[in-house]
């Protein structure tokens with residue numbers, strides 16, 4: 001985004017944050033679904049090194065059917081493990097003046113939208129992830145953010161082809177992509193803060209000890225901060 005915009009003290013950097021494979025460990029959640037379906041120990045399934053789960057012997061049809069059951073029967077969007085440090089980091093970035101805009105493509109299928117949306121927002125509250133917007137998108141990856149974080153090779157390439165800056169959230173299936181890359185949420189924080197400063201945004205400091213980071217969402221829900 002233009003430096004002139006960033007110089008406006010009321011202007012916030014909009015960070016577009018993908019959910020699956022970035023905030024939540026989608027591979028691990030789906031691993032449990034596939035292992036349960038086959039009566040296997042989840043650890044016997046190899047790492048996901050391709051976007052299409054070919055290493056687990058799934059073709060497109062088998063993937064879609066297992067994923068449907070994962071969402072509707074196993075409620076994987078409700079129970080997905082969170083990535084380490086994701087909530088705490090997003091709270092610090094939010095406190096620094098970053099506008100968190102979550103993006104997800106979880107409505108790619110024509111079924112189960114109520115479960116997918118309901119489980120997603122309940123999971124976000126449970127994990128304690130802060131956000132100003134939550135965008136459920138189809139194919140189009142772009143939602144007018146100043147900086148994006150995504151793991152899907154096709155999304156990263158499409159966003160960059162449209163002139164956007166994208167941080168690749170490191171996964172075994174996206175190692176062929178070059179450019180900005182974060183291997184953890186700590187590295188995401190460093191890259192976003194560097195971007196804030198180099199683009200001329202003012203950075204606000206979080207006052208330590210006043211709030212309990214990610215626990216604020218859960219505290220607010222209980223009515224006791």
Ligand SMILES: [Mg+2]
Nearest residue numbers: 018020021151
């Ligand atoms: Mg993703």
